[in-house]
Amino acid sequence: RKLGIALVGLGYYSKNLLAPALQQTQNCRLAGIVTGTPSKVEEWKQKYNIPQANVYDYKTFDRIADNKDIDVVYVVLPNSMHEEFVVRAAQAGKHVICEKPMAITPKACQNMIDACKKANKQLAIGYRLHYEPFTKEVMRLGQEKVFGPVKFVESSDGFRSGDPNQWRLKKSMAGGGPLMDVGIYAIQGARYVTGEEPISVTAQFAPKTDPQKFKDVEEAMFWQFQFPSGAMSNSTTSYAAGVERLYASCEKGWFELAPAFGYGPLKGRTSKGPIEQPVVNHQAAHMDGVCKDLLDGKNLPDHITGEEGLRDVKLLEAIYQAAETGRKIQLKS
Numbered sequence: 001r002k003l004g005i006a007l008v009g010l011g012y013y014s015k016n017l018l019a020p021a022l023q024q025t026q027n028c029r030l031a032g033i034v035t036g037t038p039s040k041v042e043e044w045k046q047k048y049n050i051p052q053a054n055v056y057d058y059k060t061f062d063r064i065a066d067n068k069d070i071d072v073v074y075v076v077l078p079n080s081m082h083e084e085f086v087v088r089a090a091q092a093g094k095h096v097i098c099e100k101p102m103a104i105t106p107k108a109c110q111n112m113i114d115a116c117k118k119a120n121k122q123l124a125i126g127y128r129l130h131y132e133p134f135t136k137e138v139m140r141l142g143q144e145k146v147f148g149p150v151k152f153v154e155s156s157d158g159f160r161s162g163d164p165n166q167w168r169l170k171k172s173m174a175g176g177g178p179l180m181d182v183g184i185y186a187i188q189g190a191r192y193v194t195g196e197e198p199i200s201v202t203a204q205f206a207p208k209t210d211p212q213k214f215k216d217v218e219e220a221m222f223w224q225f226q227f228p229s230g231a232m233s234n235s236t237t238s239y240a241a242g243v244e245r246l247y248a249s250c251e252k253g254w255f256e257l258a259p260a261f262g263y264g265p266l267k268g269r270t271s272k273g274p275i276e277q278p279v280v281n282h283q284a285a286h287m288d289g290v291c292k293d294l295l296d297g298k299n300l301p302d303h304i305t306g307e308e309g310l311r312d313v314k315l316l317e318a319i320y321q322a323a324e325t326g327r328k329i330q331l332k333s
């Protein structure tokens with residue numbers, strides 16, 4: 001059996017990545033859509049053979065509770081809207097996948113976790129890289145200390161953002177700038193190659209080269225984590241320039257992915273030679289992986305749950321606090 005997924009929000013990621021990936025999945029299928037833009041409905045219905053009964057808008061969304069075709073609701077809206085739609089999906093009795101960052105405050109994340117627990121439904125975050133073979137290999141190289149203990153990590157993710165009117169540049173909708181959007185990949189990278197939780201953070205905002213465009217959010221920033229083993233990481237995120245690299249210097253060698261966080265193919269090498277792994281569709285692997293566990297009645301692995309999303313959102317908040325105060329922030333695990 002394939003689980004039926006309803007996508008909420010039919011923007012860039014749903015249209016160009018998730019819906020095409022759902023044509024390749026084994027454990028799930030695109031069964032429904034939820035959109036605030038009526039003009040999109042006809043095209044989606046025809047292209048993906050979606051019956052009218054499985055089409056909702058933001059007002060009718062709660063009626064999805066009565067729809068047996070839909071097992072999982074996948075929330076792909078601007079960051080500030082994740083909380084409301086995850087809570088409503090859980091209340092409608094559906095499992096939920098929510099895009100990253102999970103929400104814009106730790107409190108919102110906690111509300112989402114609580115709502116899913118109360119409804120006895122599972123919550124996954126859109127951490128697609130946890131199902132991606134090159135990423136899984138660098139997790140292994142770091143966590144199993146294949147090149148000795150990891151001493152230093154450089155993890156950075158940034159791109160040149162376009163449209164000055166997009167929600168990503170509005171603090172109320174995005175929660176912040178590139179840190180909220182792609183910086184979270186750099187945080188994850190440092191965490192998954194060390195296999196540790198950071199104990200302190202320092203951070204700095206880069207000067208703004210376009211203060212008009214970036215009047216509400218940072219244009220670029222830098223931060224440093226310290227880990228319990230003594231490992232350090234240094235990271236950059238930016239909406240002004242492209243950067244995409246995860247590098248780990250270990251006691252007896254090094255390994256890196258570059259590109260490290262995009263849709264692939266990712267590319268990796270180590271001090272002993274290239275990393276060879278199969279190239280997969282990230283979105284199909286992620287949704288199939290999540291849905292396999294749901295079909296088998298298993299708990300989702302810790303590293304893609306709401307608790308993991310909350311952990312990262314707390315770190316996002318601490319990084320901003322460190323940059324705003326200029327102080328080193330001690331982190332509670």
Ligand code: NAD
Nearest residue numbers: 009010011012013014036076077078079099100101126167
């Ligand atoms: P987008 O702007 O292309 O799409 C957002 C959708 O939300 C649009 O369909 C828009 O109509 C709808 N929307 C509803 N209310 C809105 C409002 N008030 N303002 C703006 N849009 C509104 O964004 P996207 O790139 O698809 O990102 C959506 C989510 O997916 C974000 O949380 C983002 O971080 C995440 N994302 C994740 C990945 C990944 O690789 N995991 C990649 C891209 C985006």
